Amino acid sequence: MGINLGDTFPNFEAKTTQGDIKFHDWLGSSWGILFSHPADYTPVCTTELGIMTEMMPEFEKRNVKVIALSVDSIQDHQGWSQDICAYIGKKPVWELPYPIIADEKRELAVQLGMLDPDEKSKDGFPLTARAVFIIGPDKKMKLSILYPATTGRNFDEILRVIDSLQLTACKKVATPGNWKPGESCMILPNITSEEATQLFPKGFATENLPSKKNYMRFTPQP
Structure with a gap:
């Protein structure tokens, strides 16, 4: 099983460290990140949840809600949260700034195609x-x-990807490899030069290539 790009994400119900949720209701009008972990009290996962805890203000600025998943109980999640906060040097608290889903039966992990064989x-x-x-x-x-x-x-990288997704969702541009916010973007191939002139008042530059095909068009980030 699993889910593909463009699919409507399952409106699953789950128990979390911040109460029971129905996913679509929890997400509301926000963007969302769901990230899964092999298990509580594991070393790599502890570093990851610590990093996410420290980066939460950046995701909140972008109207992104964050939720984690691990195949352990709410009680384990709460105890593990203490270790995560201690690892990043914060006073121990019962809750992280985002919920962790309890998926003890691995039902959600299976539904979303998360298992590592x-x-x-x-x-x-x-x-x-x-x-x-x-x-x-x-x-x-x-x-x-x-x-x-x-x-x-x-x-x-996940933060950079969100910046690209949010930009390209509302502007007719794509972002090149290794793009960072503020750098030039690329005009979509299906936009004619005449349309591009109207859409991008800052102008655009076309890369001169051996094929003489004018498909590499760069414009300042709109």
């Missing part, structure tokens, strides 16, 4: 991989990244 728990069960799902306000999946359980995520 090559990494097993001490009980012999497949571990939950490090999935990242970004969901738009329209409740559709805009991006997915699936890391193996042994590789920690780069949350700076």
Whole structure:
């Protein structure tokens, strides 16, 4: 099972460290990130949730709600939260600034295609991989990244991706490789030069290529 780009994200119900939720209601009109973890009290996951805790103001500025998932109980999540806060040097608290879903039966992990078949728990069960799902306000999946359980995520890249997704959702541009906010964007190939002149008053530059095809058009970030 799993979910593809452009699919409506399942409106699942779940128990979390911040109470019971129905996903679409919880998301509301915001963007959302759901990121999964192999298990509580594991080293790489602890670093990741610590990083996300420290970066929450950046996600909040972008109207992005964050929710984590791990195949352990609410009680374990609450105890683990203490370790996470201690790791990043914060006074222990019962709750992180985002909820953690309890998925003890792995039902949601299976539904969303999160399991890593090559990494097993001490009980012999497949571990939950490090999935990242970004969901738009329209409740559709805009991006997915699936890391193996042994590789920690780069949350700076996830923030950069959100900036690109939010920009390209409202402007007729694409972002080139290694793009960062404030850098030049690329005009979509289906836009004619005449349309581009009207849409991008700051102008655009066309790359001179051997093919003589004028498809590499750069414009300042709108």
